[in-house]
Amino acid sequence: MRCLSCREEYEYEEANAGTCKECYEEASETEEELKREIDDLKSKLKFLTTRSPVDPHNPNNSSSSLFTDVLLVASDEDDCGDGAPSVPAHKAVLVSRSPVFRAMLKNEMEESRSGTIRISDVSYEVLCSFVHYLYTAEVTLDEQMACELLALAEKYQVKHLKAYCEKFMKSKVDVENALITFAFASQHNAEHLLEASLLVVTDNMDKLTKQDVYKELIDKDPRLIVGIYEAYLAKKDNTASSCSLPQNPS
Amino acid sequence: MRCLSCREEYEYEEANAGTCKECYEEASETEEELKREIDDLKSKLKFLTTRSPVDPHNPNNSSSSLFTDVLLVASDEDDCGDGAPSVPAHKAVLVSRSPVFRAMLKNEMEESRSGTIRISDVSYEVLCSFVHYLYTAEVTLDEQMACELLALAEKYQVKHLKAYCEKFMKSKVDVENALITFAFASQHNAEHLLEASLLVVTDNMDKLTKQDVYKELIDKDPRLIVGIYEAYLAKKDNTASSCSLPQNPS
Known part of the structure; x- marks a missing residue:
């Protein structure tokens, strides 16, 4: 019996038979269709990704953030935030990724009036990665970063990021x-x-x-x-x- | 010989053999992996999609467009645009989808100063679908809509939409x-x-x-x-x- 997939192994025993020809052809077609769907989704994703206002690999690099209308400030608990490093962002992006930001910015709260959101107990580096994720759904994790981002994701109800960090931490x-x-x-x-x-x-x-x-x-x-x-x-x-x-x- | 895929057809002739068992199992695993990748991509896509400021199925419905900072106005050639229907949008989204909008809004051009972009020779309905696509990569096409959107996509260099309209028109x-x-x-x-x-x-x-x-x-x-x-x-x-x-x- 000859396998249509691994042609180099011409013969196999009856006990090692897998599928009939029709099923093999159907499976090959399905695989091609799934790959096409993946290509379509990747291209859609690339098209819909709004340029991130921050480069997490080089946070000090002032990137070209166009038309930002809000500042996120990393501040320690005792720090009143003056002079703390900040990350520019777009309100429209924040509210579409987090129901907490949505409530904060949609209603006339302090953050909405001042155009500044203080993110407490977080380093500038983690804040950059957090904002970058909100724009790109991408982040490079290590144990420490996963912990800090999971805590932030829970606080701001960013489910997609929380699930991603949880998956990483589960594997560790x-x-x-x-x-x-x-x-x-x-x-x-x-x-x-x-x-x-x-x-x-x-x-x-x-x-x-x-x-x-x-x-x-x-x-x-x-x-x-x-x-x-x-x-x-x-x-x-x-x-x-x-x-x-x-x-x-x- | 027994097919492991379509178990109900217990026996097939040697001439109808497809694959060996190993290849069948590998193919099944690949299919599962591809499906998982599709789920991941879909969830990423959902997460990264910014809420569209317009409902193309009900353009007159004033939707909840938060923090928009630019107006797109559908205007006929002879129309100076006063009182023409307009669609609110976010500059950050427009510049990230179209290099033409980027040049228009980044540089201190008329559109950037006034916060209004006139889109000529286009109906309000088509403009709504165009803007909705920039936010969601989704549109329901018929021949007429495909023609008009392809022309708009070419004018504003929105490659993803142009390719989508071309594919639709090719099929017709x-x-x-x-x-x-x-x-x-x-x-x-x-x-x-x-x-x-x-x-x-x-x-x-x-x-x-x-x-x-x-x-x-x-x-x-x-x-x-x-x-x-x-x-x-x-x-x-x-x-x-x-x-x-x-x-x-x-």
Whole structure:
């Protein structure tokens, strides 16, 4: 039997048969169609992307931001913001990406009148990446950046960015960081990350209860630890009952 | 032999074999990956689409256009534009979609100072669809709308819209409209449409030279007709030489 796809391997045994000719041809057509759809979407995306007013790889480079009508200012909690570095942006873009900006700018609030929005507890670098994402849906993440952007995305309800950071952080969960990640996810309502880190935590209870962060959490947020024990017990019960089922069929 | 794809047809003959199992599984994985990529792109697209300031299906509906800073006015040639219907828009969006708007608004030209851009020879309905496309890359076309938008897209160098209209018009080329489409494509530098309509024209020379539009074109733009005859002869020569090749191998 000859495979129409990998022609170099001329013959295969009946046991290794995949599809009939018709299905193979249909699958090839489907693949071509999907690729065309991807090209169309990419071209649409390129067309609809409004030029970002900031270059996150070179934040100090004064980029050519045309017709901006609002300033975002990175300010520390104690800082009144004078002289703090700012990023220009377009109100129309901000309100279309974030319901929080929308409420802020649409109603006659302080931010709308002054044309300045203070973003507290954030570095200038993170603010640049945040604004750049609002224009391009693109960002280069590392662990630190993902944490800070997830917190910002939650605060300003930018769901697309939050999901992106959560996905990245989920891929980085391990025994070492599971507990701290679980606490972080709980603080910022990151459900998917919470679930993923809780799984690692409950799989490694013996190790994790010896970590310093465990002791710190007991002091800081004991309810979180209670939640972990509840999940641990529920999991143990589940495993026990699913293990016992084949042995004791009713 | 059993097809892994259309399981209901359990058996097929060796002659109808498509792929081996490995290739089938690989192809299924590829399809899943492509579908995931499409979902990601669609979600990105949704996130990055700025709300259109106009509803093309209901142009008279005053939509909630926030923070617009420029007016586009549909004006006839003789009309000075006073009282003509206008569409609000954002300069930042216009300059990012069209190099012509960019030059107009970036430099201190009349349009930039007045905050009003006159779009001549266009109906209010077409202008609405044009602006809506600049925000969403979406439009419902019929033949008339495709013609008018293609002309606008060429004038303001909105390549994405021009390509979309050309594709639509290409699909509508037939013997009846080939000649007039060819003239239209030539007028608006629509290369793909020009090629497609020329093909139909040169395939139907005997019919088309009898049409009224042929006689009109001889008066209005004789060079266009010369181009058609040149293409016709070149095609005839090509066909003749490719036909004669198998008969007279050297």
